[in-house]
Amino acid sequence: EIGFYNTEGYTEGVYVTGSYAYVADGRSGLRVIDISDGENPDEVGFYDTPDSAHDVIVINNYAFVTDNHSLQVIDVSDPENPNGVGSYEAPDGNSKRVVVKDDFAYVTDGPGGLRIVDISDPENPEEAGYNDIVDQARGVAILDGFAFVTDGEAGVRVIEVSDPENANIIAFHNTPGSASDVTIVGEYAY
Numbered sequence: 749e750i751g752f753y754n755t756e757g758y759t760e761g762v763y764v765t766g767s768y769a770y771v772a773d774g775r776s777g778l779r780v781i782d783i784s785d786g787e788n789p790d791e792v793g794f795y796d797t798p799d800s801a802h803d804v805i806v807i808n809n810y811a812f813v814t815d816n817h818s819l820q821v822i823d824v825s826d827p828e829n830p831n832g833v834g835s836y837e838a839p840d841g842n843s844k845r846v847v848v849k850d851d852f853a854y855v856t857d858g859p860g861g862l863r864i865v866d867i868s869d870p871e872n873p874e875e876a877g878y879n880d881i882v883d884q885a886r887g888v889a890i891l892d893g894f895a896f897v898t899d900g901e902a903g904v905r906v907i908e909v910s911d912p913e914n915a916n917i918i919a920f921h922n923t924p925g926s927a928s929d930v931t932i933v934g935e936y937a938y
Contacts, residue, residue: 753789753790755776758774758775758776759771760772760774760801762804763811765806768792770804770806772802772814774801775799778795778811778813780792780828780830792827793824795822795830797820798815798818799816799818801813802845803844809825811830818836818838819838819843819855820834820835821871833871834870834872838855843863844886851867852865852867854890854909856887858883858886859885860880860885861878861881861897862881862885862888862897863877864912877912881899881902881905881917882899883901884899885897885898885899886898886899886929895907896932902920903921905920906918906919
């Protein structure tokens with residue numbers, strides 16, 4: 749360990765780009781940490797999300813933050829002054845993880861399923877599709893028009909998402925224990 753920064757909340761997700769770490773910090777919202785000096789990271793900005801921030805990804809100067817029942821869209825073009833510009837409210841469930849691919853955000857909404865949100869207009873994100881899965885959607889990875897979604901005690905579900913309005917489960921694999929997260933490298937899902 750060469751450096752440390754103690755956030756105010758309970759860190760659940762971190763996304764690093766350039767000299768900044770964007771932290772989904774539970775009830776403390778989105779924290780922006782300058783990590784250009786690895787020995788002395790320092791918070792330079794924050795955005796108080798409405799509920800409890802679970803995950804974050806930054807694409808094209810926008811932070812997409814899952815925040816319990818919503819997806820918050822935050823302009824981070826000025827990391828010292830993040831500004832909320834839009835949000836999508838999930839009908840029910842508990843938004844946990846988010847992955848962005850092209851004009852869509854893929855949000856796990858356990859105990860519900862996978863919500864596909866059109867973010868082509870960041871100020872007005874809208875649901876484009878949904879698939880209710882067996883147990884509890886947790887992690888998500890996207891590859892070639894397919895979403896790999898961890899489903900708690902039910903393992904991993906593969907959902908075809910090339911047509912978001914008709915997102916369907918096409919395969920599954922039961923894993924031992926409770927599947928929580930997934931990442932894809934090459935031809936393998938881990």
